[in-house]
Amino acid sequence: MNGILMHAPALVIALPLLAAFVTPILGRFNYKKISWFVSAVFGVTLLLTLLMAGQILTNGTIVYVFGGGEAGLALPSGYTFPIRIIFQIDAMGIFMALITAVISFLAAVYSISYMEDYSGVDKYYTLLLLLATSMFGMELTGDIFNFFVFFEISSISSVALISFRSTFNGEPAEAAIKYMVISSISALMVLFAIGLFYGQYGTLNMAAIASFMQFTKLDKMALILFLTMLAMKSGAVPMHMWTPDAYSEAPSAITVVLVATSQASLYALFRIIFSLYNVTLNTVTVGWILIILGVLSMFIGVTMAVIQKDIKRLMAYHSISQTGYMLLGVGVGLAVLANPAALASYGIKAMEGGIFHIINNALYKGLLFLTAGALFYRTGTRDLNKMGGLAHNMSYTTLFYIIGAAAIAGIPPFNGFASKLIIYESVYQFNPLLAIIAMLVSILTLASFVKIFHSAFLGPQLEQYKSVQEVPKSMVFAMAVLSIIIIFFGLFPNLIVKYIVHPAVMALINQSHYTSTILGGM
Amino acid sequence: MNIGLLETGSGHWNALIWFIAVLIIGAGVIYLRNEGEEKYKKGTNQTKPFLSGNPEISKEDSHVGASHIYWGFTEALKNYYEPLVKMHTGSINDYSGWIILIMAIIFIIVGVS
Numbered sequence: 001m002n003g004i005l006m007h008a009p010a011l012v013i014a015l016p017l018l019a020a021f022v023t024p025i026l027g028r029f030n031y032k033k034i035s036w037f038v039s040a041v042f043g044v045t046l047l048l049t050l051l052m053a054g055q056i057l058t059n060g061t062i063v064y065v066f067g068g069g070e071a072g073l074a075l076p077s078g079y080t081f082p083i084r085i086i087f088q089i090d091a092m093g094i095f096m097a098l099i100t101a102v103i104s105f106l107a108a109v110y111s112i113s114y115m116e117d118y119s120g121v122d123k124y125y126t127l128l129l130l131l132a133t134s135m136f137g138m139e140l141t142g143d144i145f146n147f148f149v150f151f152e153i154s155s156i157s158s159v160a161l162i163s164f165r166s167t168f169n170g171e172p173a174e175a176a177i178k179y180m181v182i183s184s185i186s187a188l189m190v191l192f193a194i195g196l197f198y199g200q201y202g203t204l205n206m207a208a209i210a211s212f213m214q215f216t217k218l219d220k221m222a223l224i225l226f227l228t229m230l231a232m233k234s235g236a237v238p239m240h241m242w243t244p245d246a247y248s249e250a251p252s253a254i255t256v257v258l259v260a261t262s263q264a265s266l267y268a269l270f271r272i273i274f275s276l277y278n279v280t281l282n283t284v285t286v287g288w289i290l291i292i293l294g295v296l297s298m299f300i301g302v303t304m305a306v307i308q309k310d311i312k313r314l315m316a317y318h319s320i321s322q323t324g325y326m327l328l329g330v331g332v333g334l335a336v337l338a339n340p341a342a343l344a345s346y347g348i349k350a351m352e353g354g355i356f357h358i359i360n361n362a363l364y365k366g367l368l369f370l371t372a373g374a375l376f377y378r379t380g381t382r383d384l385n386k387m388g389g390l391a392h393n394m395s396y397t398t399l400f401y402i403i404g405a406a407a408i409a410g411i412p413p414f415n416g417f418a419s420k421l422i423i424y425e426s427v428y429q430f431n432p433l434l435a436i437i438a439m440l441v442s443i444l445t446l447a448s449f450v451k452i453f454h455s456a457f458l459g460p461q462l463e464q465y466k467s468v469q470e471v472p473k474s475m476v477f478a479m480a481v482l483s484i485i486i487i488f489f490g491l492f493p494n495l496i497v498k499y500i501v502h503p504a505v506m507a508l509i510n511q512s513h514y515t516s517t518i519l520g521g522m
Numbered sequence: 523m524n525i526g527l528l529e530t531g532s533g534h535w536n537a538l539i540w541f542i543a544v545l546i547i548g549a550g551v552i553y554l555r556n557e558g559e560e561k562y563k564k565g566t567n568q569t570k571p572f573l574s575g576n577p578e579i580s581k582e583d584s585h586v587g588a589s590h591i592y593w594g595f596t597e598a599l600k601n602y603y604e605p606l607v608k609m610h611t612g613s614i615n616d617y618s619g620w621i622i623l624i625m626a627i628i629f630i631i632v633g634v635s
Contacts, residue, residue: 178614185621224632228625239624241610241617285635289628300606307596307603309588349531384588413537418528425532451591459585491537493528 006071008052009064009087012097012136015045016104020129027122035112038125042105042132049101053094057499061090061507061517063142074518081208082518088142088207090514091503095355096139096267098500099362102485103260104132106478107253110370113472114253114377124164124251131157131257138264142518144194145204147268151190154261155183162250162258175242175249182242186229193225206276207518210511215280223281226272227289233265236327237296240320247316248382252373255312256366259319263358266323270330270508278511279338287335294327295437302444310382311372311452315365318408318448321441322361328438329354329423332430337509346429348505353422355508356501360415360489364407367482371401374471374479375456384455391457393468398457400479405453407486409446415486418493 004011019041027034056062063074064087074082089097108128115121130153137150163176196219198204201212213219232239243262247255273286301321308314333351336342374397375390376382391398407414410421420442428435470476489496507514526538562568571578596603 178617181614182617182621185618189625220632224625224629227632228621228628232621232624238609238620239617241612241620245612282632282635285631289631303599303602304606304610306592307607346531387588388585412535412540418535418537421535422528422530425530429532447592447595451588454586454591455588460581462582491541492526493535493537494526497528 004048005051005055007064008048008055009062009089009140010066010071012045012048012052012101012140013133015041015048016129016133016136020126020133023126023129024122031122034122034125035108035115038129039105039108039112041129042101042108045132045136046101046105049094049097052089053098053500056089056091056094057503061088061513063088063517075520081203081211082205083203085146086142086205086518087140088514088518089140090507090517091500092267092271092355092505092507093139095359095500095504096264097136099263099359100132100135100139100260103256103362103366104128104135106366106370106481107257110256110373110475110478111251111253112474114373114475115251118165120164124161127157127161127164128254128257131161131254131261135257135261135264138268142206143204144197144206144209147206148187148190148194151265151268152187154264155180155187158246158258158261159183161254162246164251164254165249172249175245178242179246182232186233189225189229193222193229196222196225205518206271207515210276210278211515211519213277213280215277219277219280223273223277223286227269227286230265230269230272231293231327234262234269235297235320235323236293237300237320237324240297240301243320244313244316247319247369248310248312252312252369252376255316255369255373259365259369260362262319262323263326263362266326266358273334274337274508275511275514283337284335287331287333287337290327290331290334291434294324294329294331295434296324297321297327298324298441299437302441302448305448306444306451308448309384311375311384311387311456312369312382314384314448314452315368315372318368318445319361319365321445322357322365322408324441325357325420325423325438326354326361328427328434329357332427332434333505333509336430342430343509346426348502348509349422350426350430351505351508352497352501353419353426355504356419356422356493356497357416359496359500360407360419360486363482363486363489364404364414364416367400367404367479367486368408370475370479370482371397371404374475377471377475378468379465384452387456387462388459388465389457389461390465390468392461393465394457394470396470396476397479400483401453401457403483403486405446405449407490409449410442411446413487413490415489415493418490418497422497 023034064071065074066085068084074086115124134150134154138147141147159176159180162179163173165172197209200218201209235243250258298321301317305314305317329350333347336347407416410417424435424438526536528535
């Protein structure tokens, strides 16, 4: 058991990666059982992630050195900075890994029935496993080039998964090509930024770069590249336009994972700003850039959602809008990072709201996309104009939709309310207008989810849907688990904030702890 | 009651108290509803909707489709929506253009700060 726990960081990556290569071989022998095999792999990965989380939250950051004599020895004697690939998993990294583990497990379970009738399912699961591997890698690594490798794997597997249903009418292929182009641009720019670090400091270890950081002109350029590209990959307005295309055309279980992938990019943005640069940069300027991107994302995302007729496009615009809340909360924290009084008064709380909203959004947005998938599974359409009266036949899906919609709209006692309340109150102390905009966006969010509820679920039973039944058990199970977590997070938000969110925020803010974990007293 | 008590920085929030309050208020509302209205007569004209004297159309025909919901809202904000929708061209060239533009703006802001 101790051996497994010691090598858990490597296993979390190795297990889905190995399974990705085993899956097509397994498919040759028993095609039907692949989905169960992949779900089991994700189940074990989730358990490993939970074990790691327990260890990190009690004993502190885990350092795992690949290829070294000792897994925990980051800096052998005589070295001034580490040269091997290191996983540095602190409370923020494990916070994100937990999201990835839960979401990919439930996406795999949901896919058991959802993808049953598709051909090429072995390739689908291989890509899903690769995508999950890349997300874990992005979240756990302490090496900036290693991050780039996982960032690329995530883009490539996402492109293939978005286009998975391309035989339908060509639209998934178009969305995938668009995603490929913007992913290529971001990969190129991120690589260039990493090159700027390596050219100056001669190291790729993030803690070492942080300790050497001078905020030179080249560092400024690297920051601009990282900031723009990672904000774009997380769907910030006005670089969000790929999001509705990609999210709506991907199979629903994949859309849920794509939301988590975008959040992994957002995490990378926060990690680079806080752990690499911290107070060396002009925190007020960069904080306000995040805030403005956040407000634009919130407002334009939600107003575009209100006018959509395609259920998944509507929800995709809401993903953009919700990303805005995260940018706003963390942006306020960054803007007051160099002001200890303001940071203690409301900055940490604002960041807690923003970070708490990441996990809440993954849960309720995941649930909502799964309900949209359930509707598509039974009706064969995403067009809200063609739906109606489905609550008569799909009572579980209706219930799960109500929970998801209430949570995203910030209605108590669901989880979205808790994180939004923290954001409103803390942001109000920074700038009241920003809090008012955030509240207005919540009202519009409710309005657009009422639109879906009215169009798809309410009304008389339509002739063409009279024979429609509830979705299969595996899909109901995935939605039920998400609903239960949403309710639990909503009823006991204090536990989540105290044990998961607050340590994650402090891990971001405390740069010296991040560097000293690897470099000791340097 | 500390169970479920969330510190928000400026105050507190307890979902459990809220939940109990909703249960009590809900029970009161259900009680009042069950008390009934003496003048209510089921199956008479009282229970039918009054549409300015026009005959009631079937439920299937009266269901408002997604495209018509919030028509007034979008019509009132036409000047806001027209350029916003136009901005979403669906062309990858424009997507790339926005990325370059934002990068240039951030470059100037961070560069001069």
